[in-house]
Amino acid sequence: MAKKPKKAPAEGEGGEGEAPKSKKKLVVIAAAALLAAGGGGGFFVMKKRAAAHAEAEQAAQQPVDTRKTAVFLDVREMVLNLTPELGQDKARFAKLRIALELRDAKVEAEVKPLMPRVEDTLQVYMRELRATDLAGSAGLYRLREELLRRVNIALHPARVEAVLFKDVIIQ
Incomplete structure (x- = not known):
């Protein structure tokens, strides 16, 4: 083409x-x-x-390391009598030392003035218990959970992260 x-x-x-x-x-x-x-x-x-x-x-x-910021506040040692078992006349006593785990020092400043309220709450509850309620690890676990619940109610709006046992002696 x-x-x-x-x-x-x-x-x-x-x-x-x-x-x-x-x-x-x-x-x-x-x-x-x-x-x-x-x-x-x-x-x-x-x-x-x-x-x-x-x-x-x-x-x-x-992971967030709570150990760096956590504050532990000791509660005054408590010696209290427990409710006697049915058919038992001998009084039973409990000696208890605990610490409260708080998130930081700011919460500690809020909680310290309210410690008498915390101690009262713990005393009233513990006096209702029997020695069999505290028997074994399950009993102590239930006690820890109940104390944590009651302490958080007493301290509201401040919050306690955990209740830690230092000494638990039942006699």
């Missing part, structure tokens, strides 16, 4: 034919530059987010 010869443009047509082509090239180049700039900016933003997300995951995986 033979090529057809090109027509020579007329005087006014030459400039108009090339101008749309050069405008198209400029638009394509500008769009490519805009796309590259947007893509680069997006890449940096996503990389920064991914790094922040990785740091947050790493911090969440590390």
Whole structure:
């Protein structure tokens, strides 16, 4: 096949034919530059987010050590008589030393003025118990849970994390 010869443009047509082509090239180049700039900016933003997300995951995986911030507050030693068993005349006594585990020193400042209320709550509850209620590890576990519940009620809005036994002697 033979090529057809090109027509020579007329005087006014030459400039108009090339101008749309050069405008198209400029638009394509500008769009490519805009796309590259947007893509680069997006890449940096996503990389920064991914790094922040990785740091947050790493911090969440590390266990929080409560031993560093926990405060232990001793309760005055208590010696109290227990309710006698049915058919038994001999009085039974319990000697109890406990500590309260608090979240931090700020909570300790809230709890210290309320210690007489705590001691009263513990005394009243413990005098209702029998020696068989405190028998074995299950009895001490139930005692710990009940003391924690009653102490938290007495100290509300402050909160005790745990009740810890130092000495428990039943005679």
